[in-house]
Amino acid sequence: MSQTSAESVLLSDNPPLDLRLSPAELDAARDRITSFIADIVADAGADGAVLGLSGGIDSTLTAHLACEALGEDGLHGITMPAAVNDPDVMTDAERVAHDLGIAYDVVEIQPIAEEFFEAFSEAVDDRTAAGNVYVRTRAVLNYFVANAENRVVLGTGNRAEAMTGYFTKYGDQAVDCNPIGNLYKQQVRQLAAHVGVPRDLVMQEPTAGMWEGQTDADEMGLDYDTVDAILAVHVDGGLSRAATIRELDVPAEAVDRVVELSERSEHKRSMPPVPER
Numbered sequence: 441m442s443q444t445s446a447e448s449v450l451l452s453d454n455p456p457l458d459l460r461l462s463p464a465e466l467d468a469a470r471d472r473i474t475s476f477i478a479d480i481v482a483d484a485g486a487d488g489a490v491l492g493l494s495g496g497i498d499s500t501l502t503a504h505l506a507c508e509a510l511g512e513d514g515l516h517g518i519t520m521p522a523a524v525n526d527p528d529v530m531t532d533a534e535r536v537a538h539d540l541g542i543a544y545d546v547v548e549i550q551p552i553a554e555e556f557f558e559a560f561s562e563a564v565d566d567r568t569a570a571g572n573v574y575v576r577t578r579a580v581l582n583y584f585v586a587n588a589e590n591r592v593v594l595g596t597g598n599r600a601e602a603m604t605g606y607f608t609k610y611g612d613q614a615v616d617c618n619p620i621g622n623l624y625k626q627q628v629r630q631l632a633a634h635v636g637v638p639r640d641l642v643m644q645e646p647t648a649g650m651w652e653g654q655t656d657a658d659e660m661g662l663d664y665d666t667v668d669a670i671l672a673v674h675v676d677g678g679l680s681r682a683a684t685i686r687e688l689d690v691p692a693e694a695v696d697r698v699v700e701l702s703e704r705s706e707h708k709r710s711m712p713p714v715p716e717r
């Protein structure tokens with residue numbers, strides 16, 4: 441796949457801001473992230489890493505880079521389907537493991553989740569609460585394997601998710617490091633194409649897979665190109681609200697929504713607070 445053709449499909453028709461990296465920057469990011477993963481594993485005295493494989497682009501890119509860093513024997517993938525997951529996406533997850541040549545397991549987590557649902561049956565109708573049970577169950581299983589095989593748990597969080605709090609506290613965020621944590625979503629797609637991830641995986645709709653039909657864009661009320669742009673320019677970049685609206689030509693409500701998501705999720709990015717001594 442040539443890089444130019446991969447890049448040409450990476451953005452929506454008219455993104456508020458083109459955050460794509462240059463070829464040299466992509467190579468540098470790839471080197472930085474693979475060294476980071478190798479260092480984390482070495483510093484922990486671990487024998488490798490484990491990660492959840494969802495078929496989505498964040499875990500697929502992280503798996504590719506981890507494989508580069510650690511070799512195929514260094515990575516153990518776990519695909520953990522629940523009843524709400526699209527079977528085709530779970531097949532994609534297995535395809536990623538197979539193409540990389542890593543060891544992987546498929547663990548059906550619906551029976552595990554059902555035990556939780558039975559314990560608090562009145563909570564099951566809250567789809568976020570129930571979906572978070574799936575997410576946190578995966579974290580328990582990741583650490584089960586990490587403990588038993590002396591591995592670290594690789595997170596797959598990117599900058600857009602981290603800053604908007606679009607993750608489950610002590611769920612998909614319960615990890616030992618986040619190798620792609622400095623990349624906006626647009627750049628995740630771009631780097632994935634750059635390292636050779638098949639285009640159908642690069643371009644698929646992001647979903648947390650917590651309930652049927654869920655998509656990140658529907659739930660956040662914004663597409664990632666818009667979230668990325670507002671984060672880069674306003675929340676991370678420090679440009680004023682008014683200048684951001686002017687520069688990006690986005691509605692004021694979009695800027696306010698991203699700021700709200702970021703502020704409301706501050707507690708997810710810090711250690712649990714304790715009172716002053």
Ligand SMILES: Nc1ncnc2c1ncn2[C@@H]1O[C@H](COP(=O)(O)OP(=O)(O)OC[C@H]2O[C@@H]([n+]3cccc(C(=O)O)c3)[C@H](O)[C@@H]2O)[C@@H](O)[C@H]1O
Pocket residue numbers: 568572575601605606607608609610611612647648649650656659707
């Ligand atoms: N101010 C505060 N200070 C300290 N703690 C506070 C707090 N506000 C809430 N909390 C705690 O946080 C809890 C709520 O946070 P949490 O449990 O995370 O739950 P919540 O943020 O409500 O839900 C998780 C969100 O992340 C999304 N997600 C999850 C997993 C993966 C992905 C993906 O992109 O694939 C997305 C999911 O779709 C949903 O929108 C509360 O129940 C409470 O325990």
Ligand SMILES: Nc1ncnc2c1ncn2[C@@H]1O[C@H](COP(=O)(O)OP(=O)(O)OP(=O)(O)O)[C@@H](O)[C@H]1O
Pocket residue numbers: 491492493494495496497498499500518519520521522525578596601612644645646647648649
């Ligand atoms: N069914 C699953 N099996 C194994 N791991 C999963 C599953 N669903 C989610 N995960 C883990 O949780 C992480 C967070 O999910 P998230 O949806 O943000 O990322 P993704 O699926 O890799 O990418 P995308 O944003 O494109 O959906 C995944 O990267 C993966 O590590």
Ligand SMILES: [Mg+2]
Pocket residue numbers: 494496497646647648649
């Ligand atoms: Mg996903």
